Amino acid sequence: MSEFDVSEADSGEEQAQTLPVVAVVGRPNVGKSSLVNRIIGRREAVVEDVPGVTRDRVAYDAEWQNTQFTLVDTGGWETSVSGLAAMVARQAEYAAQTADVILFVVDATVGITDADEAVTRVLRATKRPVVLAANKVDGSMQESDALGLWNLGVGEPYPISALHGRGTGDLLDAVVAAFPEQPRGEDETDSEDGPPRVALLGRPNVGKSSLLNRLAGEERVVVDSVAGTTRDAVDELIELGGKTWKFIDTAGIRRRFRALQGADYYATMRTGAALERAEVAVVLMDVSAPLAEQDIRVVEQVVEAGRGLVLAFNKWDVLDEERRVYLEKEIDRQLGRVAWAPRVNISAKTGRHMERLVPAIETSLAGWSQRIPTGQLNNWLKELVAQTPPPVRGGKQPKILFATQAGARPPHFVLFTTGFLEDNYRRFIERRLREDFGFEGSPVHLSMRIRE
Numbered sequence: 001m002s003e004f005d006v007s008e009a010d011s012g013e014e015q016a017q018t019l020p021v022v023a024v025v026g027r028p029n030v031g032k033s034s035l036v037n038r039i040i041g042r043r044e045a046v047v048e049d050v051p052g053v054t055r056d057r058v059a060y061d062a063e064w065q066n067t068q069f070t071l072v073d074t075g076g077w078e079t080s081v082s083g084l085a086a087m088v089a090r091q092a093e094y095a096a097q098t099a100d101v102i103l104f105v106v107d108a109t110v111g112i113t114d115a116d117e118a119v120t121r122v123l124r125a126t127k128r129p130v131v132l133a134a135n136k137v138d139g140s141m142q143e144s145d146a147l148g149l150w151n152l153g154v155g156e157p158y159p160i161s162a163l164h165g166r167g168t169g170d171l172l173d174a175v176v177a178a179f180p181e182q183p184r185g186e187d188e189t190d191s192e193d194g195p196p197r198v199a200l201l202g203r204p205n206v207g208k209s210s211l212l213n214r215l216a217g218e219e220r221v222v223v224d225s226v227a228g229t230t231r232d233a234v235d236e237l238i239e240l241g242g243k244t245w246k247f248i249d250t251a252g253i254r255r256r257f258r259a260l261q262g263a264d265y266y267a268t269m270r271t272g273a274a275l276e277r278a279e280v281a282v283v284l285m286d287v288s289a290p291l292a293e294q295d296i297r298v299v300e301q302v303v304e305a306g307r308g309l310v311l312a313f314n315k316w317d318v319l320d321e322e323r324r325v326y327l328e329k330e331i332d333r334q335l336g337r338v339a340w341a342p343r344v345n346i347s348a349k350t351g352r353h354m355e356r357l358v359p360a361i362e363t364s365l366a367g368w369s370q371r372i373p374t375g376q377l378n379n380w381l382k383e384l385v386a387q388t389p390p391p392v393r394g395g396k397q398p399k400i401l402f403a404t405q406a407g408a409r410p411p412h413f414v415l416f417t418t419g420f421l422e423d424n425y426r427r428f429i430e431r432r433l434r435e436d437f438g439f440e441g442s443p444v445h446l447s448m449r450i451r452e
């Protein structure tokens with residue numbers, strides 16, 4: 001995958017890791033859709049393979065022998081018919097740009113056509129591995145037809161029958177063998193075992209230890225600490241809403257940093273360390289004081305760490321009406337960027353709305369873990385792009401060929417494109433993703449993979 005130019009949505013974002021992508025190319029009527037259906041194990045009626053007829057979906061989640069990959073049906077990419085050979089050559093070009101392995105399907109009973117040769121020329125020019133499927137070899141009668149496809153010069157033809165399933169196992173073995181180095185799937189360090197891990201964050205005096213004490217259901221002595229002794233993280237298991245939660249680094253909450261030199265710096269470090277181990281963060285803010293830069297910074301740290309986020313506004317008991325009106329404006333202005341985060345207005349002192357905290361945390365965890373199947377995602381994307389295409393850039397209209405959700409916790413999407421998508425457009429996609437699928441309480445990463 002290193003051959004791709006990777007352009008990231010935001011600076012500093014790590015490179016997107018996706019499953020291997022297999023693109024199925026070939027002229028119409030060779031049986032691409034049947035093969036796609038066969039591979040993804042779908043028994044639906046085959047969409048008619050006619051030039052100019054767009055399919056409703058282009059990309060699917062697929063698996064062979066415990067290896068997962070994204071299967072792309074290029075049939076849906078080009079709708080204009082500017083000559084058959086030109087059209088399939090164009091599809092093959094897109095495929096070569098975006099796929100790790102190209103699955104080239106030829107009809108063995110027809111033999112090599114002009115369009116097949118046009119595809120071959122494109123594929124020869126790329127460095128992508130090509131696996132050649134000689135389709136419609138329904139019985140031994142057609143075996144010799146398949147042999148004729150050696151003449152294409154793209155390697156061994158695998159005789160298959162997409163319709164009956166004959167030979168597809170060997171074909172898929174060859175496809176999987178051609179995958180690049182093992183891609184990283186999920187982040188292994190993000191174990192889903194054990195109780196959900198919550199970081200309780202916020203600047204000093206917003207009420208973290210008061211809240212923790214209330215949640216833990218007992219008053220505890222808050223020990224003043226000196227620098228150095230706060231390093232040991234202590235996690236506490238707390239029962240809430242009939243479930244056990246692990247609160248991360250509660251030692252950092254229970255012990256106070258008081259007017260320490262560089263306390264800010266240590267607080268930031270500590271927050272970062274807690275976030276690394278947490279799945280979701282509750283950022284506590286004090287409504288009796290104006291929102292401070294430090295409040296915003298903690299929120300930004302959560303977003304940058306890619307963790308679920310809950311905004312908890314504490315000391316609601318001392319909030320008067322005038323301040324409340326002002327606070328709403330402050331929140332809109334300063335926290336508009338995280339409008340997707342659930343909010344709770346609480347009082348650690350009186351216990352107000354404590355029962356709302358757990359549902360808010362659960363909402364964030366769910367949004368953080370959410371996955372959209374590749375087929376559904378592309379169905380949705382296709383409609384979105386048809387309604388609002390990406391803006392023209394440098395006289396060219398970038399095409400979004402397909403998308404996959406490369407990971408969850410947090411959700412991470414990769415768009416495979418033929419050109420650069422403007423920030424505005426990517427934000428538009430993110431906004432619509434949230435509107436239509438939720439992802440409440442979670443940052444969403446969107447990156448592009450383009451080859452200009």
Ligand code: GDP
Nearest residue numbers: 204205206207208209210314315318347348349
């Ligand atoms: P921490 O530094 O974030 O752990 O904050 P603390 O829990 O030590 O609270 C700082 C101060 O705010 C203490 O004097 C608390 O009694 C007070 N406090 C905490 N929560 C509330 C609340 O909900 N309402 C009011 N009025 N005071 C609170």
